[in-house]
């Protein structure tokens with residue numbers, strides 16, 4: 001008789017977005033004429049840009065002709081894309097990363113969920129609290145997290161690093177030593193960025209303690225401040241202790257097209273074992289490469305026109321972020337994020353819990369956001385709004401909040 005991976009049974013239900021959907025459905029039924037403004041989920045709303053669409057069309061045409069048709073893509077990604085990434089995302093910023101250290105994939109979610117496979121089953125993970133849920137859940141599935149306490153929302157074998165107003169939402173170095181450290185900057189959900197100095201502390205700590213940093217930089221394109229690193233490899237020593245994960249979703253609007261990549265430097269070695277070789281082996285065995293047409297679209301993001309078009313997309317969302325942030329501040333809210341990130345993290349007013357504020361906002365303003373508690377216990381008392389809506393909707397949501 002077969003048996004299942006019991007670790008899956010340990011996962012608590014994905015309570016957050018299903019609860020939001022139920023509450024919104026109930027509200028819509030009770031208020032049929034009332035429009036709802038959704039500033040909850042992290043999906044983009046602007047269409048793909050001209051250079052990307054052109055690249056897609058021309059790659060589709062190539063696929064229709066015998067001379068230019070392509071079958072399986074190289075598992076690690078086409079050289080044209082890996083070279084463009086190494087040049088533009090890393091070398092242009094002074095980071096010593098070469099194309100053979102870049103592994104093209106269909107997105108950062110898969111990579112951030114899969115990367116844990118490289119590490120021993122009894123590795124201890126450290127995560128920020130609040131956190132993007134994939135890091136913990138993928139380790140639950142692998143049996144690394146111990147038991148879940150529904151009363152606290154914590155797993156017994158995970159090191160949680162509180163991100164609070166007191167530490168500026170940038171985790172302090174943990175007391176207990178982890179093997180794997182998940183960091184995400186600019187951060188989802190708090191919208192906070194890390195400075196070079198603080199990231200250098202993490203790199204030093206990881207090297208001193210024999211830990212690996214898994215650095216999720218999915219929101220890198222939103223960085224606007226000078227002292228904020230775009231890549232962990234801007235920090236000396238990171239090649240020996242860090243893996244970086246990137247996405248084309250949030251900068252270029254590829255949430256539906258699917259493209260991302262992971263950097264595993266050749267200097268990252270456990271004894272004489274290369275993690276670069278391990279990840280290459282994993283890709284070769286379990287992945288058959290992102291589609292040619294999508295990789296062509298990805299490469300179009302690195303031409304001059306492509307870069308300009310993407311800057312336009314990011315500028316659009318950042319205008320929303322500024323508008324929402326400044327508007328909320330002027331109404332007396334305490335607001336974080338929104339400067340190097342499309343997320344605005346606001347403190348719920350009058351001591352409301354984050355779910356109470358969710359209900360209050362939905363019922364009185366018809367605005368949907370995400371309760372901070374859904375991202376972890378230290379998200380309690382906070383609420384996430386995203387700048388990924390349209391400008392009109394961002395303004396309309398503000399007007400409604402002002403009128404509360």
Ligand SMILES: Cc1ncc(COP(=O)(O)O)c(C=O)c1O
Nearest residue numbers: 042107108109132188218247249
């Ligand atoms: C921190 C973080 N990493 C990764 C992802 C997923 O990116 P992708 O669309 O490339 O899978 C998200 C999506 O919301 C995210 O917030």
